[in-house]
């Protein structure tokens with residue numbers, strides 16, 4: 001296995017305004033496929049801040065999330081990890097960041113009706129590069145592991161690249177963004 005993080009990093013402190021351990025984290029965007037309550041068949045991840053540089057997320061697999069009969073689709077499992085890892089970066093550093101690279105190891109199938117518990121850990125930071133990893137367990141057995149590189153960006157990134165009507169809807173109704181995001185930092 002390659003060394004991780006792949007470059008020299010430092011481990012940052014939690015942001016002073018990061019949610020305290022055991023705090024339930026809000027959805028970051030109502031229309032997010034990973035965590036938004038407005039997305040009918042979305043993943044609806046729920047997350048809790050952990051100790052140190054950790055966040056625990058939970059993804060309950062439903063019949064809408066199947067790939068093979070009765071089993072979660074691998075692409076949706078990768079999506080769940082993207083969300084869980086992004087949540088760790090966003091909430092612990094309180095800086096906007098996007099996924100640049102995501103790698104997943106699928107070790108065991110994840111059945112419909114089970115809850116995947118994803119423990120994400122912020123491993124290190126080098127400039128704008130943030131390295132995070134996570135392990136997902138079903139009833140105590142490791143099913144999926146993932147590693148990712150996130151890159152911190154300015155809020156301008158989302159304004160420049162997002163669809164204007166969606167940006168406008170958020171500007172008119174900031175409640176669509178989770179309580180934890182300051183749209184006027």
Ligand SMILES: CCCCCCCCCCCCCC(=O)SCCNC(=O)CCNC(=O)[C@H](O)C(C)(C)COP(=O)(O)OP(=O)(O)OC[C@H]1O[C@@H](n2cnc3c(N)ncnc32)[C@H](O)[C@@H]1OP(=O)(O)O
Pocket residue numbers: 028034082083084086087090091094095096097098099100101127128129149151153180181182
């Ligand atoms: C705030 C409070 C709470 C918030 C909660 C939020 C929860 C959120 C949950 C959300 C969850 C869902 C999250 C989502 O779904 S995010 C959506 C999916 N991701 C994207 O759309 C990102 C698309 N990519 C880009 O926009 C650009 O490529 C970015 C911005 C990433 C970089 O373009 P930019 O022009 O700005 O920078 P740069 O190119 O100089 O690169 C900078 C450095 O990075 C290195 N590099 C780049 N790519 C790679 C790579 N693939 N492997 C290895 N290294 C890579 C690069 O070599 C350079 O290194 P160095 O030369 O400096 O050493």
